[in-house]
Amino acid sequence: MSGVEDGVRLVAYFEIPVTDLDRAVAFYEGLLGVRLERAVVDGHPMALFPPADGVGQATGALAAGESYVPSVDGTRVYFEVDDVPEVLARGVAAGARVLYPPASVGDGQVAELEDCEGNRVALLSHA
Known part of the structure; x- marks a missing residue:
């Protein structure tokens, strides 16, 4: 038993709060x-990430509005990438701040950064 009922996806969608949608x-x-x-969803300007292409994968959006407050505290969204150091370097070049440098975890690597809006997001690779 997996602990998840049939037809239930644990994470289906996420929203990353932003104050400046164009910059984000x-x-x-x-x-x-x-x-x-x-897009505009329920009156909130958003920018949608490409749709997930596999079962169990989540997609999401950048979202602006009164209830969307950027923060380095709280939930962390992990973006799966091919090369953590390379993607992290692109982030730093675009103004991100490294919060957790690349580290080996199991069969891959992780790192965390503070995005241009003040959110903590993570990068993950399995290679």
């Missing part, structure tokens, strides 16, 4: 090499 879109597109799609 430029940062994340450069950091991750993806295109974000702008």
Whole structure:
């Protein structure tokens, strides 16, 4: 028994709070090499990450609005990347601050950074 009922995905969607959506879109597109799609959801300006392409994978958005407050405290979103040091270097070049330098964990690497909005996000690779 896995502890998860059939049809339940533990994480399906996330939102990263931002105060300046244009700045955050430029940062994340450069950091991750993806295109974000702008939308307004329930009256909030957002930029959607590409849809997940596998079962159990989550997708999310950058979200601006009164209830979206950037912070280095709280939940950490981990972005899976091919090369943690390379992606971290792109983040630093775009103004991010390293909060946890690359470290080996199991069969991969992790690192954490403070994004352009003041959020703690993490990078993870399995190689």
